Amino acid sequence: MTDAQTIQRLRHIGWRDQDLPGEGRRLARVVAQHRAGYELHDGGQVFSAQPAGHFLKRGLDPAERPAVGDFVEIEPGKPPHIQIVQPRRTVLSRAAAGERYERQVIATNIDYVLVLTGLDGDFNPARIERYLSLVEGSGAQPVVVLSKPDLNEGVENRIAELKMRLPEGTPIHAINGKDPASASVLAVYLKPGDSAVLVGSSGAGKSTLTNTLLGSQHMAIGDVRGHDSRGRHTTTYRALLQLPSGGCLIDTPGMRELKLTGEENLDLFADIDALAENCRFADCGHGSEPGCAIQEALHDGELTPERWRNYLKLRDEREEQANLLESRLRRQRGGRPTVKPHGPRGSRDREGW
Numbered sequence: 001m002t003d004a005q006t007i008q009r010l011r012h013i014g015w016r017d018q019d020l021p022g023e024g025r026r027l028a029r030v031v032a033q034h035r036a037g038y039e040l041h042d043g044g045q046v047f048s049a050q051p052a053g054h055f056l057k058r059g060l061d062p063a064e065r066p067a068v069g070d071f072v073e074i075e076p077g078k079p080p081h082i083q084i085v086q087p088r089r090t091v092l093s094r095a096a097a098g099e100r101y102e103r104q105v106i107a108t109n110i111d112y113v114l115v116l117t118g119l120d121g122d123f124n125p126a127r128i129e130r131y132l133s134l135v136e137g138s139g140a141q142p143v144v145v146l147s148k149p150d151l152n153e154g155v156e157n158r159i160a161e162l163k164m165r166l167p168e169g170t171p172i173h174a175i176n177g178k179d180p181a182s183a184s185v186l187a188v189y190l191k192p193g194d195s196a197v198l199v200g201s202s203g204a205g206k207s208t209l210t211n212t213l214l215g216s217q218h219m220a221i222g223d224v225r226g227h228d229s230r231g232r233h234t235t236t237y238r239a240l241l242q243l244p245s246g247g248c249l250i251d252t253p254g255m256r257e258l259k260l261t262g263e264e265n266l267d268l269f270a271d272i273d274a275l276a277e278n279c280r281f282a283d284c285g286h287g288s289e290p291g292c293a294i295q296e297a298l299h300d301g302e303l304t305p306e307r308w309r310n311y312l313k314l315r316d317e318r319e320e321q322a323n324l325l326e327s328r329l330r331r332q333r334g335g336r337p338t339v340k341p342h343g344p345r346g347s348r349d350r351e352g353w
């Protein structure tokens with residue numbers, strides 16, 4: 001097969017470059033990761049592969065291991081082995097839950113992050129802000145998608161509330177995930193060559209929407225609990241699927257915890273930083289100081305207490321995580337082990353979130 005033919009085939013699975021990386025190795029995209037190994041797609045077929053030994057070394061930053069969305073070079077064999085991860089165009093990550101600082105890659109080489117929230121008991125603007133903070137550093141565009149409008153009467157009010165609260169220009173769509181006509185507004189994010197990842201709480205309707213866009217019942221769907229709209233963690237692994245539209249969509253398990261990595265800019269709250277510039281004292285604590293612009297904005301209703309609290313929470317968390325990241329990098333530079341030895345499952349695969 002000529003390079004042009006290979007590129008043509010890889011385009012079906014989201015390859016964007018005009019060229020192939022050198023060496024003539026076979027290239028494929030990671031479409032799923034299981035405890036037992038990876039599933040790859042080369043634009044023509046799906047096959048299983050194992051990571052090469054160097055990806056399993058202790059102390060290796062888990063973010064450097066192959067992740068769903070990656071284009072990887074493969075060494076043929078039975079099974080084939082992933083040798084090299086191609087440079088990532090974009091990366092969406094979060095910090096893993098637990099004591100030890102660790103970045104966990106959610107998806108790579110994506111153009112859009114579809115942040116899905118149910119308009120039922122799942123609706124939570126502070127959580128959407130948290131997602132958007134994580135998306136900021138990824139290089140991908142955030143799109144807020146509100147599911148289950150058919151279960152809620154106050155849809156317009158909730159959209160208006162979000163429009164006020166989120167940065168201008170953030171796309172917000174309310175769609176019934178079960179209805180193909182309704183879901184078709186997302187087609188602009190799923191054109192041939194585009195890749196998008198769906199994130200959101202368990203039960204938000206990620207797999208329902210995936211199936212609707214796919215036109216088949218590929219992913220399992222689970223009920224939500226009546227009293228709090230929570231899902232049952234039905235999806236347990238990330239899966240990249242080719243859509244009939246020509247785009248690629250990654251469905252993910254619902255996330256329980258969404259810790260910042262410390263690399264966020266929190267640009268989403270730039271208006272609050274600008275407000276604080278107007279405080280009379282440069283070191284204003286925004287408490288009872290005279291001439292505090294934040295207190296004034298809270299008093300005037302220009303800034304809601306809820307958003308202010310969320311900003312403080314995310315800012316402190318970002319700070320704390322940035323310090324942990326910094327000390328981790330310092331240790332790495334010093335050449336000492338960066339993490340305590342742990343079992344083979346410790347950081348390799350933490351699905352189930």
Ligand SMILES: Nc1nc2c(ncn2[C@@H]2O[C@H](COP(=O)(O)OP(=O)(O)OP(=O)(O)O)[C@@H](O)[C@H]2O)c(=O)[nH]1
Pocket residue numbers: 147148149150151175176177178200201202203204205206207208209220221222223224231232233234235236252253254255
């Ligand atoms: N009425 C209504 N129900 C929906 C909609 N979207 C999803 N659901 C229902 O919500 C429940 C959860 O859907 P799933 O697609 O399994 O949710 P999920 O986000 O994939 O959940 P996890 O895999 O657990 O993370 C199912 O009962 C769906 O039928 C919608 O737009 N309207």
Ligand SMILES: [Mg+2]
Pocket residue numbers: 206207208219220221234235252253254
């Ligand atoms: Mg699911």
Ligand SMILES: [Zn+2]
Pocket residue numbers: 276279280284285286287289291292293294295
């Ligand atoms: Zn102040």
